[in-house]
């Protein structure tokens with residue numbers, strides 16, 4: 001896809017979005033989507049590090065079966081804060097708020113998002129929510145688990161439940177506003193010639209994500225408010241002692257929090273579609289199926305929440321329906337995997353850092369997906385629910401999936417965002433470390449889970465120590481794999497080689513403008529007259 | 545359970561275990577097949593189609609409807625098989641009551657498991673059951689949500705405050721097995737564990753004989769202690785209805801609805817009498833919310849059930 005009027009290949013002498021003002025104010029009051037993306041990138045990196053520290057505490061404690069490193073309450077706080085920080089303050093904003101914010105306006109050929117000031121407001125809401133989170137972390141912590149199950153959270157816990165829920169509540173609005181902004185931008189601000197069928201799959205994925213953010217997040221916001229009301233004023237919603245129903249909380253909570261796992265994975269899938277095509281130098285296989293599967297996931301994803309509750313006391317018949325729909329939602333995810341694989345067929349493949357991460361994603365997400373099918377099977381869930389099998393499953397999806405996709409995209413667009421090239425060799429080394437460390441950490445947890453190790457256990461029977469030690473060793477390698485990019489990427493900002501406009505010979509509007517882009521993105525209005533992913537020279541309409 | 549070696553499967557000690565393991569193996573086979581397929585394809589493509597020069601020419605293959613349909617519908621049809629299989633086993637555990645099941649009453653409480661056997665014995669963080677006998681667990685929590693989990697039985701179910709949950713299983717192997725709380729319930733969640741002893745029938749009978757009063761005898765004592773007897777006379781001439789034979793009968797409520805008098809109904813009638821008022825009676829029964837422990841309620845209900853059994857004979 002090239003823009004007829006804008007094909008500057010070399011960086012212009014003029015200012016770009018990074019050099020357009022150096023004062024703190026020019027950053028903190030910016031309405032430029034690219035600068036806001038950078039603000040988000042810095043903030044989520046801090047939260048990722050914080051969540052990583054909590055994870056390290058958990059893994060260290062589990063080195064020994066007795067639970068002797070910290071007391072049970074501290075341990076419970078560690079895994080709770082790991083979950084809260086990673087989910088609400090890292091995974092949910094990760095790709096959309098950084099790469100999405102930076103790229104969506106450019107990919108649709110626009111100057112900015114539809115509502116630049118609201119975009120800035122989103123970031124501030126996120127920061128306010130994050131401040132609640134930090135306040136909780138320093139003022140004694142929370143130990144309800146990130147799921148806030150009632151009546152434990154609303155009646156029994158002695159920790160900072162309300163402050164944490166407020167944090168998630170406020171950050172939720174940041175997510176809603178980002179979704180709104182993306183939807184309006186994608187509908188209204190596409191350049192002439194940029195039809196829906198020419199949108200990059202990254203944009204399609206974000207469109208589907210935004211729908212979930214907009215429709216789902218208000219539900220969790222209300223749920224958290226009800227829980228806070230019950231806790232603060234003893235108004236009975238969920239605590240049976242007050243006439244409430246504890247399972248109702250779970251229904252409301254998962255009505256959002258299951259779709260939220262798609263908020264946390266769809267944008268990553270968008271990244272993979274861009275990276276696989278570029279590094280295979282080939283048009284995408286099954287464009288409509290990949291785009292459509294994003295929408296199918298967004299819609300079906302709203303009707304499967306009960307698969308978290310097979311053992312929770314929901315009606316057995318409701319469970320049957322939820323199980324069936326959960327099996328169905330596995331299909332669109334599988335469709336994507338097959339289409340990416342087919343895209344590589346007869347390509348011209350280079351396995352550079354972003355592609356290494358993307359291939360890692362395909363492998364690990366496949367494992368996350370098939371183990372999800374196991375958990376969707378009601379009988380297996382009788383045994384596996386609330387064990388380490390579930391812990392392993394969702395880390396395969398969230399870390400093996402989303403975090404790897406984020407790393408892939410971050411490396412892929414790093415030259416575009418910073419104007420600098422990162423050292424390729426270090427990129428590959430850390431990608432391999434992440435992949436190996438990840439498998440070492442989480443594969444043993446599948447075995448632990450099948451043997452019956454419950455999750456959220458501070459101490460455990462001795463016979464499981466070997467697997468826990470393996471997992472902790474793996475986690476150390478994984479951590480190293482994440483520390484390295486923090487170092488070499490930061491280094492590259494100051495010392496890296498200057499990047500050209502299109503260092504990877506990629507297609508897409510963002511590669512037609514200088515690196516880093518000027519504040520207004522495109523010097524002149526854009527007209528799109530090319531198909532999406534026009535990498536190939538020879539057109540083959542259908543394979544079979 | 546005390547072997548130091550690394551077993552790949554947990555012990556298999558119930559009628560559900562082999563069924564769940566078989567299902568797991570089938571899904572594992574399916575999963576390994578697809579994961580390896582993807583792994584191999586991706587690796588082979590990455591090597592075979594590696595970039596030879598920056599001027600490589602690639603074909604744009606737009607797609608293939610047949611392939612798309614094939615790789616969506618085939619795996620879906622396969623997993624539908626798992627769906628049906630999994631659902632039937634799930635119903636065995638949760639919904640289909642085996643004939644002649646022996647009842648076990650579990651009360652969860654931060655952070656211990658209390659078990660009552662109808663014949664009398666009570667135990668904490670332990671469970672004694674005979675091998676080969678179908679069990680029905682009726683479970684309730686005194687505080688937050690817990691989950692009663694026995695990995696060797698491949699079975700768990702959440703234990704909720706305010707509501708009974710049930711599950712069914714038949715132990716098939718004599719031995720000692722882990723008992724866990726699987727739902728996070730606060731500080732000592734990982735200490736809310738215990739041991740399941742599956743015994744030969746004869747050993748179990750010996751063990752039971754060591755217990756004292758039966759649950760219904762305890763319930764009868766409470767029935768007197770809380771003054772229930774003053775209103776609920778066995779001949780129906782008191783201010784409240786006679787409870788003889790009420791268990792599992794259809795009770796006519798004010799407004800004409802019929803309701804089946806199961807455990808949940810009896811519990812509600814005691815804690816929240818106004819929720820469902822028996823036809824032709826006035827709602828003068830006081831609430832006992834907060835006064836009787838969940839264990840006590842189970843005993844009173846056991847007593848009410850026993851009234852049904854003795855019907856005709858003694859009363």
Ligand SMILES: [Cu+2]
Pocket residue numbers: 257258259261304305307308
């Ligand atoms: Cu879910």
Ligand SMILES: [Cu+2]
Pocket residue numbers: 689690691725726727728729730733734736
């Ligand atoms: Cu527990």
